[in-house]
Amino acid sequence: MSLLVVGSVALDSVETPFGKADNVLGGSATFFAAAASLLTPVQLVGVVGSDYPMEKLEPLAVRGVDLAGLERADGASFRWRGRYRHDLNSAETLETHLGVFSHFSPKIPDQFRRAPFVFLANIDPRLQREVLRQVERPRLVACDTMNFWIESRRPELLDLLEHVDLITLNDGEARQLTEQSNLVKAARWILARGPRHVVIKKGEHGAFMFTESTVFFAPAYPLENVFDPTGAGDAFAGGFMGYLARTGDLSEPNLRRAVIYGSAMGSFAVEQFSISRLLDLTHKEIDQRVRDFHRLVSFDQDLNE
């Protein structure tokens, strides 16, 4: 089933302890689409400036990312420059130029309006809400957000929560949004405000998925080399939503598998700069990583010895 994503398409310049990359593909919708398109057809809505190297998106188009909703506007593309020190868990933002992204107003093409799965990547909650007015009864709507919106658009974000089925956010954002330092309490707070599922991402420490009555946890895969953490959260969301859209199954066991596919995609994304690793990834490698995740956490209970 097709999966609609609305978010940023950017150019990133990144420095890590292991190297640097200039003007490479970035943005939440880009990472999301790169991961999700390994599993299901993706429809992307976003905006780039007249300076954007469109040919670099070709590999995504080839893989089934429909770019009909990617608007080209006069002006400069969204650019982000950041650096990671040895603590790869937090980026230091050196420069942000929103460019044409600051006037982004998502227009969902007619042929995208019936996508059964919708992901509202991290943009202004007013725009996320606007997207929902343009789509026709999707089976599952998920959104992401960030500290900036939690601070500056709190009422709009709370309103959005009433209209989504699932939210993904990181642990710091969950604490900020809910003013609860305990993540179980934070999840409960969010669940009471609309979403039936809350996915709390903890970076290198894994991810929780909470529902009213269940908790699932997936570790981050213990990699020997984390090259560039940029986009890991969006690749996670892409793997998660891509798996749900591919299977069309919203049962708890399948949602758990989706978290594992998300974790797998996140773990691949960080192995190289930008979406490079996601682009050369094979299904065999994905299946192998899912098996590795299973081995990583499995144990027999054997309570009756």
Place this chain on the structure above:
Amino acid sequence: MSLLVVGSVALDSVETPFGKADNVLGGSATFFAAAASLLTPVQLVGVVGSDYPMEKLEPLAVRGVDLAGLERADGASFRWRGRYRHDLNSAETLETHLGVFSHFSPKIPDQFRRAPFVFLANIDPRLQREVLRQVERPRLVACDTMNFWIESRRPELLDLLEHVDLITLNDGEARQLTEQSNLVKAARWILARGPRHVVIKKGEHGAFMFTESTVFFAPAYPLENVFDPTGAGDAFAGGFMGYLARTGDLSEPNLRRAVIYGSAMGSFAVEQFSISRLLDLTHKEIDQRVRDFHRLVSFDQDLNE
């Protein structure tokens, strides 16, 4: 099978955001024994001063902790005073009085020397080594350590590593010891120096167990109320070693289960001050928590749909 632990027996005064407790039972051997004795007979070696309230140890003795190796020396007992702020992951030490513990020289009673399982809790690595000279070919020797010894007794600690089968340490200590910020590399570094198993504890973020060819991960149990994190790591070690000693099985599947029992004991320990929760714990509650851990991480791979 019996399990020998050598470590500190102290009096703690702790302040958390949820309350305070003065002069309660503390020390690594105390927390370890409280957890392990739920699973197997424990033999404790340590030292207390003439001021120690011995009657408070009675519940441990009743539960099968043999205190024949607990020396009473003239002078003051080891006292620690600490505080946790809202970030419950790190304690702020306000006072440490080593007292008689500063001259501790472990003497293993004859009847303890054949314990098949030995845990060298966090004490001077020279003393840990000394204990090993007094025991007779245990089946499994594990040790813990801390930043202070890594800094001040590095050569002695490296020597000790050659004589233990397993080490437990937290992520910060693993990084400090190995000068590797990546935990997979840190584990590999340690495995190359003696131990066949490395357990890296990450507090609220769970624990890894590494061997030459396998990795296992157990999350920390997502508790809604963490009351006092003091002793969680020692309770983890007690549950882990206690389970191994009870089953006498050193296979990989059983070591994995032992990590889960350790995680379960750690999760109980933090629910109340001192060893209170470990003292009133039932086997039914332990089994239930192990089942809850299983539910928390389990998923079907279903790779062939």
